[in-house]
């Protein structure tokens with residue numbers, strides 16, 4: 450089956466959907482009319498959003514066959530304007546492709562668009578919205594967001610975890626120095642090293658220590674660290690874009706889709722079993738009197754009590770969030786620098802003039818505008834989250850002067866916003882210089898890559914600190930070039946826009 454993930458939800462197109470759709474036209478027509486009646490109230494007589502023409506029953510699903518809906522959405526914006534509506538099967542969806550409209554949705558109209566409608570896969574994997582990032586904007590959200598900010602991601606917590614980030618930068622540098630003598634014979638796969646270091650950091654911040662293996666009682670097996678990575682990070686990322694055609698035809702939810710359900714349920718069960726084992730092991734360490742000061746200790750002692758499911762989800766969330774998007778950004782940045790020797794040289798010159806013979810530290814970042822520009826331009830050109838996890842319009846509202854009825858799903862296409870020609874000159878080009886023009890510090894939300902408003906990314910500062918120090922150190926200590934520069938290699942894969950082909954680089958120590 451072809452799959453087109455839309456944000457964290459999934460858009461499916463394929464055989465089963467077509468086959469089943471044929472037999473239910475009347476049912477769908479009825480439901481469509483009912484949506485119009487229930488959500489269609491438009492007291493101010495605002496115009497309706499222009500629609501991208503689709504076909505009966507399937508709407509625009511056929512055109513979303515391409516697996517990168519963010520690109521299809523951006524292409525449609527050229528014809529239909531920055532805001533338009535589509536039909537994903539029977540579900541009405543509005544797509545936004547401009548910075549101004551995204552800000553309106555994130556901030557001005559937030560009260561009407563503050564919930565989410567999750568795909569079947571995400572309902573299971575998020576334990577029905579038991580996460581900060583996937584919950585509705587409700588009391589639970591406020592509690593778990595307060596927890597994560599207090600103990601992990603807010604300013605005081607970031608200070609507390611500083612030593613862990615420094616150790617990570619040091620380990621990264623040591624590993625690259627160990628590999629450098631063999632490069633260029635063996636190109637370096639930065640992703641492998643960086644991802645592993647981020648996973649270690651996530652474990653230390655969340656559970657107090659890294660693991661080599663763990664006995665998972667509920668499954669009756671011992672898992673290696675790589676297997677744990679697979680279960681906690683890789684499987685859920687792939688599961689989140691799994692397709693259940695019933696997402697587009699909710700009236701057919703009664704039809705079983707057993708193979709899909711079994712697959713996602715199994716991912717959930719394995720992840721839960723591993724998280725349980727990790728918590729049990731930690732509780733033993735508490736019992737033995739070890740002095741511990743990680744997120745789990747905060748959740749078990751100072752925070753408002755959570756149910757077991759909430760505790761496991763609260764601990765898993767930062768593990769997956771730390772392990773992926775920061776790596777995606779850093780790999781793209783190093784790929785672009787390796788392809789652009791002049792820009793790499795400019796960054797190196799800046800590092801030399803600010804740091805001399807000292808290593809880059811977080812304190813020095815504010816003196817390095819070019820490094821900051823490299824980070825932000827990478828977020829713009831290769832936004833790790835290309836479409837914001839779908840929002841749900843729960844009461845009639847408006848966007849861009851158009852009427853948006855309750856019951857509409859909203860896709861904010863960050864990729865489209867960052868490709869807006871009126872705002873970004875030659876948006877296809879990776880050009881950090883564009884961020885230097887203003888001559889003032891860059892606002893973390895300038896590119897929309899971290900979202901905006903009340904649901905803005907809670908880990909943006911952590912991501913920025915880790916990515917900038919890492920990029921800086923890697924350029925300070927090595928000269929980077931691609932092993933084989935076969936022209937642009939910007940294809941992506943997965944829920945976040947991970948590079949399809951890992952970057953393979955030849956690195957040469959600077960002195």
Ligand code: HEM
Nearest residue numbers: 581582770771774775833834898899900904906907908912
């Ligand atoms: C370059 C790296 C990152 C990018 C591009 C990114 C992007 C995003 C985006 C687009 C959202 C969704 C906003 C929305 O729904 O409107 C988000 C939410 C969130 N992110 Fe990140 N993120 C990054 C790194 C991180 C890290 C490292 C963490 C934590 C360790 C993290 C934790 C969160 C949390 C908790 C939320 C939910 C906030 C809320 O709903 O209130 N993120 N992020």
